[in-house]
Amino acid sequence: MNGAPPPLSADVCARLRAAFGQARYDADGVLDALGGAAHAALGRGEPVPAHRASLDAGELGVFIRLFLLGEAEPAERVRAALGPLPVEDAVAAGVLRAEGQRLRAGLDIRPHGDETGSWWVVSDLDSDQLGRPVPGDHVLGVGHASLSLIRATSRRPVGSLLDVGTGNGVQALHASRHAERITATDVSPRALALAEATFRLNEVDVELLRGDWFAPVARRRFDQIVCNPPFVVGPPRVDYVYRDSGLAGDDASALVVRQLPGFLNHGGVGHVLASWLHTKNDDWSDRVRRWLPPGTDAWFVQRDVAEPALYVGTWLRDAGIDPRSAEGRAKAAAWLDWFAAHEVEGVGFGFVTLRRTDGTPAIVCEDLRQAYDDPLGAEAAAWLDRVDWLREHGRDLLGTVFRVPDSVVLERIDEPGDDGWSTVVRRLHRTDGPGWQHELDELAEALLAGCRGALPLSDLLELLALAHGQDTDALAEAALPVVTELVRHGMLEAVGR
Template identity: 70%
Template sequence: MLSDLSALSGPLSAALREAFQATGYHADGVLDLLGAQAHTALGRGEPEPARRASRDAGELGTLVRLLLLGDPEPAGAVEAALPGVRTGDLIAAGLLAPDGDRLRAALDVRPYGDDEGSWWVFADLDADQRPDRRVPADHVLGIGHASLSLARATMRRPVGSLLDLGAGCGVQTLHASRHARSLTATDLSERALSLARATFAINELDVRTERGSWFEPVAGRRFDQVVCNPPFVVGPPRVDFTYRDSGLAGDGASELVVRGLPDVLAEGGVGQLLASWLHLPGEDWAHRVAAWLPDTGVDAWFVQRDVADPALYVGTWLRDAGIDPRSPQGSAQASAWLDWFAENDVAGIGFGFVTLRRTPDGTPTHVDCEDLRQAFDDPLGPEAAGWLDRVDWLRRNDTREALLDTAFTVPRTVVLERVAEPGSEGWAELVRRLHRMDGPGWQHEVDELTSALLAGCQGALPLRELLALLAGAHGLDSASLVDAAVPVVVDLLRHGMLLPPELAG
């Protein structure tokens, strides 16, 4: 029997919402039931602790096993756990399926929350919850590592209009509902839009949805913010799975989105996306991605979080689709994929985040490319916003005189580390390093003069006076010291390790 996914975005969504709330099937309720350890284990793909915790938990336990663990449950128990909802309607809508005298989940429906509250998300079942352990070509991904990473990397400042380009099941739109007044979600896949509409309906969100390829559904419109988790997988120009494959060769999908963003952003609008790029012999990855941008009208920040070798990359994405790399199918796909990498001299595949802002026409494009592979705990979204603020300040104060007249401050989150080794005359210093203890944990190695200069940056004296004092104390030529200090100050400012008064508060 064919299911009618559209029913999930109609009156049935309101009934489901009330039933979930009555049973306690929301983010806080599930966490309280499972406890931190079982909840964390479930996130790692280890269901048994959650199964044990839900064993004697009544109706909420039934929903946890049914919808989160994929266990078939007695039909009567499911009906009791969903008061006011007819299980026949859920079967017709494709959310449940008969399994002998029991019912099992045919879709992934799970609570998902942030610091402000809880939502529910509709998506397709992962491979490990499917009888054949495989996902179909039109599979709609749920709450995965990539979507969570993008959510943490996205700015949350209030905006008027926001576009979720390639919305999938709608996770980014949920987060955007906290800070955007109007929401638009697009996708090429009708199945993805059907599940996204169900997600929006059960969470009582007013979202305009449009179907189409890339920017076509919003041609002629401008947005204050765009978020995008595109099908960024790098490889031959084919589409095995719509959620990850674009049909464009290499890093063409990421290039297409980066090139197209300025045309759908209002002036001052910001686009943020996950992206991948090729690493080729003799080519700096930063030069490659910068070439995707126009000469004017854009500020862009590329953050590379990882670089994978081709063999590891292929194996990872085969397993993601539930394909055993050792199987005949896996071997054939891996061989074709690796052949394409070899034919195109691909040495590695970079992955990371892009933040792009549209600036007034004629403004020279500014691009920063960062290699940020270390682990850090803070979300990257506030740092992206801070980077834009600091680029703005540097553009308004783009002369040496303006920098020298500024009384900078070293934030309290910046510390100076000294590393030394024992020597014949005591400790011998190996390195001095500035370390930001917040955000992405930027680090800068500095010399003795720079650390002395920064010790005086307390928001009282302008840089000009501090450099004059430093030159006098060390018997240095003042002009030469200024020449050396200005680029260092600019680099530290871009990383938030030195702030002007307007940004220090």
């Protein structure tokens, strides 16, 4: 274990911020210095193009080589780059570490930006920079999971926001764009110390509390909660605090989903990264539904399912453990034995959006495996809006005038036959957001063709029944679930809504 590092003082943070600002060590400055190709290569784990580009970047290049490339730099160059912050103070604070006449980064401090601006995130050095597996209290940098939750979080203005398991503090940084008051918790003293450094360095005001799960905020309520919990699934152990909860299986995700709504104000929203087991005799959607407390709207979006061997190998490598080593073989065997004993066939991963409601809860579990570019957070907020609309108007869908949005297109696949081409697939595509798709039959295609903002649904169904010799009531009974699902996915909208 590393233990909690000495806190970065306000003075050290102010001087470091000034040095970074003078050198343009921020998201845009680094991209400008490296260029698109070298920057992309660095993101793929290929450092040489970035190193070459950094040699012409002056003091910014020094920071790039120290903090982004993990290289040792001559002390005199570092002293010049740090400017107002003496090298000795930076070493004493743990920002740098001496290596003979050279200096290396003691912490991972790297720019992280959004469409509005840039921050610096403070975390621990990874296993590549350390040259060994990370310790158990390692504080992870901004990885794929963190970025996924950032993109899956709605950004409408709120009064209060809680970040459970803040880690390096990146979720709270993004929350500072739309939340008036932010509280962040973590069980790890080291994570809290580095999160505090992140907040001080960026001059972001965050209330920091230590404790397990929701214990530090007992009897408090928030308008929004975000949580990137230690959701790794397997035997009950804690090898690494950032990913292991000490709870067996998917109990960590279940705990968060079960408890989070009780800490929301009425109408408050929670966003969670979660994992769930796929077992031999239990459908994943039934499993996660059992986690929910009463009075909770819930949207479970499954992004991926990993088979056990792939899952175990991925997380071993994440910790810097070679699966071929003696340690890797032993850990993999114990992990896979646990999966086999519990009849685990796969591990699902995805996003959970929760809302505290007094109405009849809407609970939807669905797969979203396709790639998409738009952030899911905006879609989650819109999904909740559409759930509200359906809750208020769902009994009068027949009297509603609908239109198909311009972002929705129809794909038709035909095959040749004796009498010419015949349609075998009719697929509705939404071209924005997550890119939802729905397959239709011939009658549904004809119904949607009439949804042009002129006639109510009831009139369209009557015309359709007459044209196809169908019973109107039977046609309506079959159409209403389809219409509801299309409304929920933003592929059909009420005129004047």
